[in-house]
Amino acid sequence: MQAISQGDEFALAALYDRYRLILFGLILRILHNRHEAEDVLQEAFLQVWRRANDFDPARGRAFTWLVTIARSRALDRLRLLGSRSRFVVPVEEHQAPEKALDTGQELQKSEEGELVRRALKELPEEQRRALLLAYFEGLTQTEIAERLGDPLGTVKTRMRSGLMKLRELLRDRSRGVA
Amino acid sequence: MEHSEYQELLALHAVDALDGREAQAMSAHLENCNSCRDELAGLREAAALLAYAADPAVPGEAVRQNLMREIRRPVGASPAPAANVIPLRPASSSTWSNMLRLAAALAFVALILGLFLLWRRDTAARREINELARVLDQQQHELQIERDNLAQQREALAMMNSSDARKMSLAGTATAQAARATFVYDEKSRHAMLIVDGLPETPADKAYEVWFIPKGQSPIPGRMFSVSGDGRALISDKFPLEAGPAAVVAITLEPKNGSASPTGPIYLASSAS
Numbered sequence: 001m002q003a004i005s006q007g008d009e010f011a012l013a014a015l016y017d018r019y020r021l022i023l024f025g026l027i028l029r030i031l032h033n034r035h036e037a038e039d040v041l042q043e044a045f046l047q048v049w050r051r052a053n054d055f056d057p058a059r060g061r062a063f064t065w066l067v068t069i070a071r072s073r074a075l076d077r078l079r080l081l082g083s084r085s086r087f088v089v090p091v092e093e094h095q096a097p098e099k100a101l102d103t104g105q106e107l108q109k110s111e112e113g114e115l116v117r118r119a120l121k122e123l124p125e126e127q128r129r130a131l132l133l134a135y136f137e138g139l140t141q142t143e144i145a146e147r148l149g150d151p152l153g154t155v156k157t158r159m160r161s162g163l164m165k166l167r168e169l170l171r172d173r174s175r176g177v178a
Numbered sequence: 179m180e181h182s183e184y185q186e187l188l189a190l191h192a193v194d195a196l197d198g199r200e201a202q203a204m205s206a207h208l209e210n211c212n213s214c215r216d217e218l219a220g221l222r223e224a225a226a227l228l229a230y231a232a233d234p235a236v237p238g239e240a241v242r243q244n245l246m247r248e249i250r251r252p253v254g255a256s257p258a259p260a261a262n263v264i265p266l267r268p269a270s271s272s273t274w275s276n277m278l279r280l281a282a283a284l285a286f287v288a289l290i291l292g293l294f295l296l297w298r299r300d301t302a303a304r305r306e307i308n309e310l311a312r313v314l315d316q317q318q319h320e321l322q323i324e325r326d327n328l329a330q331q332r333e334a335l336a337m338m339n340s341s342d343a344r345k346m347s348l349a350g351t352a353t354a355q356a357a358r359a360t361f362v363y364d365e366k367s368r369h370a371m372l373i374v375d376g377l378p379e380t381p382a383d384k385a386y387e388v389w390f391i392p393k394g395q396s397p398i399p400g401r402m403f404s405v406s407g408d409g410r411a412l413i414s415d416k417f418p419l420e421a422g423p424a425a426v427v428a429i430t431l432e433p434k435n436g437s438a439s440p441t442g443p444i445y446l447a448s449s450a451s
Contacts, residue, residue: 009249016242021234029232033401034414038241042248049249060219064226071229082435116230134195135228141195160189167224 001062005052012049019063022113023070029136030074031081040077044070075138119169127162130155179203184214192221193228240326330412334362334371342366346427348446354378357409359446361427363417372401374411374429377445380404387432388413389440390421393450397428402436426450 003011023044028037047069055065120128126148133139133147141159145152184207190196191204208215337343342365350357356376363370372388380386388400401415426449431442 009246012249013242013246016245020237020242022229022232024237025232025234026229028235032416034238034416035401037235038237041237042241042245045245046248060223061226064223067226067229068222112227113230113234116227120228120231131193131228132231134190134193135225136232139195140197141190142197144195156187156190159193159195160186163189163192163221163224166227167220169224169227 001052001055001057001065004049005055012045015048015062015066016045019066023066026067027070027074030071030078030138036077036081037074040074041070044073047073071135078138115169116166119166123162123165124158126150127158127165130159131162134159179207181207181211181214184211185217188214188218189221192218192225238326238329240322243322327412330371330414333414334373334412337364337369337371338362340364344423346448348427348429348448350376350446351444353443354445357446359429361448365423368417368419370415370417372411372413372415372427374403374405374409374413374446376409377405377411377429378409379407380431383434384431384442385434385436386411386429386445387436387440388415389428389430390418391426391428392421393424397440398425399436399438402432424450 001011001015004015020041024037024041027040027044028034031037031040044066048066055062123131129148130144133144134141139147141152141155144159145155148155184204187196187200187204191201194201196204208218338345338360343362344365346361348359348361354377357374357378358376359372359374361370361372377386385402385404387402389397390400391397398418398421400418401413403411403413405411426447428440428447429445430440431445432440433442
């Protein structure tokens with residue numbers, strides 16, 4: 001990231017090659033439109049190029065920084081398109097991501113990705129569902145409660161517990177337990 | 179709110195799920211609370227892992243090329259040089275010195291004139307270079323579009339020949355009798371291509387919209403597209419899983435920004451299976 005902030009084009013190209021699959025998958029999942037998603041992916045990396053100085057390794061991993069930029073750009077585009085209701089996709093469709101993965105031969109399955117997908121599968125259905133609605137559709141807790149027909153307090157608790165479990169996973173991994 | 183209440187809400191803030199007022203209060207609290215800031219950083223790391231829940235996908239080659247071209251684009255052009263004019267002093271009484279001064283003035287004027295001519299030539303050359311660069315850029319852009327089109331056509335061809343492909347013919351309705359289209363999609367990846375011919379040119383304030391109509395359910399919107407004078411288009415889309423294999427594919431004319439459900443006339447439709 002330091003090389004990118006000093007204007008190293010090759011460093012940016014390498015970063016793009018390394019993260020394009022996961023970031024494009026994320027943006028596509030939010031927008032459900034290849035054309036828009038490719039545009040947002042390019043915008044996100046342009047932002048990385050121009051704002052590489054803002055990245056502070058003490059505050060988190062580069063992966064987190066990139067994912068945050070890509071997600072926030074994609075949600076901005078989703079709101080701009082005013083298409084939140086147009087592209088509502090039932091959460092059920094996304095319960096078996098590994099099935100879809102098998103079809104793409106070019107797609108590499110990263111170790112971390114596998115670990116997280118497994119952990120997500122282990123989360124109770126309601127926790128996962130609420131977290132994914134917030135993450136991929138940009139819904140707030142109130143909107144999620146309305147969508148699922150659950151009390152707001154319940155939704156809050158589920159989201160909190162779900163994310164705590166994911167954090168545990170990350171901790172275990174960094175300790176080499178997982 | 180108490181510190182402990184904020185702590186409870188940090189996880190929701192990490193996925194931006196707090197409602198407006200709570201989110202504002204949280205931001206204000208975070209400015210003064212180191213422990214909550216640290217906790218939030220950890221939760222954001224965890225939230226970022228949710229990105230793995232999306233299937234990785236391969237973006238088109240053009241994205242990388244456009245990105246690299248964009249970062250190489252020079253920032254602004256240098257301003258044109260301004261001419262320096264030095265005022266001549268009034269003549270003195272001495273004839274010799276007057277003549278010398280006149281000679282010096284003439285030489286100076288000749289020098290300025292020479293510089294001016296050089297500068298003009300330089301400016302013209304620079305303008306020409308800029309124009310050539312612009313034309314080159316334009317041609318590269320057109321070439322890229324051609325390449326993308328070609329790649330898309332190859333993709334359509336490959337898909338039509340694939341054993342997993344399902345093919346549907348769309349016939350023009352009374353609104354567009356000359357129109358016809360082929361819709362082909364891969365049952366595994368749900369990647370779909372629509373090849374359209376004979377559609378009327380899209381009016382400036384409208385766009386065509388693709389619909390997937392599951393049996394007995396409301397239509398699901400697909401891609402928007404427009405058609406120029408030749409009446410042709412090649413569109414890639416995703417066949418929605420929830421549409422089911424028996425869905426009808428139809429095309430309507432809608433306002434430019436699209437509609438959540440069809441409002442305009444149907445131009446093309448597949449027959450129900």
